[in-house]
Amino acid sequence: MIETRALLDGDRMLTQIRDARGRIARPAELTTSMRSIIYSQSGSPDVLQLVEREIPQPGPGEVRVHVAVSGVNPTDWKSRANGPLEFPEVTPNQDGAGTVDAVGEGVTTLVVGDRVWTYLSARNRPTGTAQEFTVLPVQRVVKLPNSTSFDIGATMGVxxxxxxxxxxxxxxxxxxxxxxxxxxxxxxxxxxxxxxxxxxxxxxxxxxxxxxxxxxxxxxxxxxxxxxxxxxxxxxxxxxxxxxxxxxxxxxxxxxxxxxxxxxxxxxxxxxxxxxxxxxxxxxxxxxxxxxxxxxxxxxxxxxxxxxxMGDEAMANAVEDVTQALIAGVLPVGEKAGLPLVRFPLAKTAAAHQAVQDGVIGKVLIDVAE
Missing domain, CATH: 3.40.50.720 (NAD(P)-binding Rossmann-like Domain)
Structure with a gap:
């Protein structure tokens, strides 16, 4: 459940967003910079660096997601390790979940405050989900049912x-x-x-x-x-x-x-x-x-x-059916559901990648929101 309340900052009324784990999100209006994991060359997890970057703005047909949880998959470490890099600087991780905090021109299917999960976040783009805010085409951002946790959402994509x-x-x-x-x-x-x-x-x-x-x-x-x-x-x-x-x-x-x-x-x-x-x-x-x-x-x-x-039609079918399965509550995660969660903070993303690369049993998640 997302809890919001107004904050008065001078003459501006801001919104404080508290996620399902009780953590206070950091609205983009309160700062111009964010924490981001980047790499500029392929190689071992050691190439991953924690840096400060300017918070991106969504363009037409895009939404900005305040990332709560980022999921790590084998495809993420393989892309990092094997290269070549498509962009001078890359933020890894295809999957994630969080809250929409800004929308670009022409976006009508999502609004600020929507809880969402993302997929193919780093596909043909330099910025995945291992950062506090990420901008994505609206097609790659899907509403998360109110009863579904960010942890589950971050495991849906790949x-x-x-x-x-x-x-x-x-x-x-x-x-x-x-x-x-x-x-x-x-x-x-x-x-x-x-x-x-x-x-x-x-x-x-x-x-x-x-x-x-x-x-x-x-x-x-x-x-x-x-x-x-x-x-x-x-x-x-x-x-x-x-x-x-x-x-x-x-x-x-x-x-x-x-x-x-x-x-x-x-x-x-x-x-x-x-x-x-x-x-x-x-x-x-x-x-x-x-x-x-x-x-x-x-x-x-x-x-x-x-x-x-896999093609646009197959992808659209999969997204719709997985969403229906989420609504039905049949895709839980965690040890009791058969998929242990192995957690790391954003600053330890290199260790998270190493864990997946080493074949850890369970799903590796990165807690992005402070």
């Missing part, structure tokens, strides 16, 4: 939109997700303890699928169970193919795949006729080997999934 795409590319399957959309379907989520896997479990279950997930430890099994997976298979201690076939004797319809390099043989064995394997991560591998005959026999489709190039 993970939830990627999961939606992975679940909607089945031949003859739905292009949209809603209760009943995946009734009668079996979904296998490989690596159900990660952020994308977590969102895929939640969205698939919400849409009516039977959800199976593979994990590698008891700790990750507990997280996948908390996320809502119906069946959990430990591929280190079980015959994964036999276990999955026992659960789905007619075969799996959709595989949400985190590592086709490791799992190509398993996927071909457990997939049903005309199934799809949705591959959203390369897992560090350049080449995957796929056997021709078992895949051809079943007419299995292999679909690469990358958020940045």
């Amino acid at each position: 993970p939830a939109l990627t999961a939606h795409r992975a679940l909607t590319v089945l031949e003859g399957g739905p292009a949209r997700l809603h209760p009943g959309a995946l009734d009668g379907r079996v979904v296998l989520v490989a690596g159900g303890a990660g952020a994308v896997g977590h969102a895929a479990i939640q969205l698939a279950r919400w849409a009516g699928a039977t959800v199976v997930t593979t994990i590698s430890s008891d700790e990750k099994a507990a997280l996948a169970r908390s996320a809502g997976a119906h069946h959990i298979v430990n591929y280190r201690t079980e015959d994964a193919a036999a276990a999955i076939t026992a659960i789905a004797p007619q075969g799996v319809d959709i595989v949400v795949e985190v590592s086709i390099v490791q799992n190509a043989e398993l996927d071909a064995e457990i997939a049903g006729p005309r199934a799809v394997v949705s591959m959203y991560a390369d897992d560090g591998g350049d080449t995957a080997s796929i056997k021709v005959r078992p895949n051809m026999t079943k007419n299995i489709r292999y679909q690469f999934v990358l958020l940045y190039t």
Whole structure:
């Protein structure tokens, strides 16, 4: 819940915004500068610097968001580490949540004070969400339901939109997700303890699928169970193919795949006729080997999934459906919901990036607002 109250500053009436965590936001009217994380060369997390920058102004079709929480994804550290840089100076992080505090000319769908989540915040732009204020095209800023926390909002962009795409590319399957959309379907989520896997479990279950997930430890099994997976298979201690076939004797319809390099043989064995394997991560591998005959026999489709190039229609569908899932309350985060939150202050953004790069279990969030 956002609490606002008037502040008298000389002859000006300002608005104090208190976010859902009880912290007082810093309206742009009170200062001309902000704290921002930047880097001007690619490399290790050490290239990230905390600096003061002028607060940006929104142009036509843009909104300015006072960022409360910034989410860190693997794509963020990979962009920082691998380059090349698109701009002389870059502020990282694609995802975030906060409050609209200024709108540009022509913006009618959002107003000052709206609670929002953002996606593709740093896509073809120099300024992501690792800063106190960020300016974005209005299309990349989405209203956050009043009952939804900023923590949840900051985890929606890359993970939830990627999961939606992975679940909607089945031949003859739905292009949209809603209760009943995946009734009668079996979904296998490989690596159900990660952020994308977590969102895929939640969205698939919400849409009516039977959800199976593979994990590698008891700790990750507990997280996948908390996320809502119906069946959990430990591929280190079980015959994964036999276990999955026992659960789905007619075969799996959709595989949400985190590592086709490791799992190509398993996927071909457990997939049903005309199934799809949705591959959203390369897992560090350049080449995957796929056997021709078992895949051809079943007419299995292999679909690469990358958020940045999925297309406007698919993106709009995903944003709308994820928002409906938020309203329904089916995308919680936190350890009890199967996705532990690992927090850092803005000044420790380098440590946050390192944690994601090191494969920390859970979702890394940066508390931007003081």
